[in-house]
Amino acid sequence: MDKSNQLFHFMGFKFTQTVTCIHNETLTEKVVVQSKWELPRGSYSIQDLVQMEDDGDIVSHFDDDICNPFYCWNDAMEVIDKIELTPCNDGFPSFVMTSRYFSIDVDGETFLVQKELTDNKLEILESLVYEFLDYYYKNVEKND
Numbered sequence: 001m002d003k004s005n006q007l008f009h010f011m012g013f014k015f016t017q018t019v020t021c022i023h024n025e026t027l028t029e030k031v032v033v034q035s036k037w038e039l040p041r042g043s044y045s046i047q048d049l050v051q052m053e054d055d056g057d058i059v060s061h062f063d064d065d066i067c068n069p070f071y072c073w074n075d076a077m078e079v080i081d082k083i084e085l086t087p088c089n090d091g092f093p094s095f096v097m098t099s100r101y102f103s104i105d106v107d108g109e110t111f112l113v114q115k116e117l118t119d120n121k122l123e124i125l126e127s128l129v130y131e132f133l134d135y136y137y138k139n140v141e142k143n144d
Contacts, residue, residue: 003130003133005034006130006133006134006137007069007079007129007130007133008034008059010079010082010133010136011069011078011079011082012036013034013035013036013058013059014035014036015034015035015036015037015038015039016032016033016034017032017033017035017038017039018030018031018032018033019031019033019039019041019042019043019044019049020042020043020044021043021044021045021046021049021060022043022044022045022046023046028043031049031060031061032060032061033049033058033059033060033061034058034059034060034061035052035057035058035059036057036058037057039058070122070123070125070126070129071122073121073122076122076125076126079129080095080125080129083095083104083129083132086136086140088106088107088136088140089107089139089140090106090107090108091107092106093105093106093132094106099117100114100115101113101114101115102115102124102125102128103128104128104129104131104132106132106135106136106140107139107140109135111128111131111132111135112128113127113128
């Protein structure tokens with residue numbers, strides 16, 4: 001599972017499908033949709049897809065555009081909230097964010113990224129989360 005699919009799977013979007021998006025009578029396109037459940041149809045109007053995305057049920061990728069939660073601070077914090085609520089083998093992960101470092105502690109393991117004031121916080125956060133997800137999928141989810 002590649003990193004973006006790993007993240008969306010962790011966030012509950014466990015199904016990946018390609019559907020036809022109907023923009024109008026003459027324009028349609030194939031859209032990759034990651035959803036929380038298998039979508040029952042193979043085609044949807046653009047309005048339907050936008051509504052499902054606004055409701056938090058799907059994430060759609062038009063023209064191979066990858067939607068990454070780490071482009072937006074609020075969405076990145078949703079990822080962190082989900083990590084903090086994830087039961088692991090020895091309890092729940094703890095997340096610490098200071099001006100000098102970001103860290104996740106889980107099962108006696110510490111994932112730590114030192115940062116400089118000029119570093120891009122979302123890029124630092126993204127690398128830390130992917131380290132956690134690698135650990136999570138190798139050591140925690142397979143035991144559930």
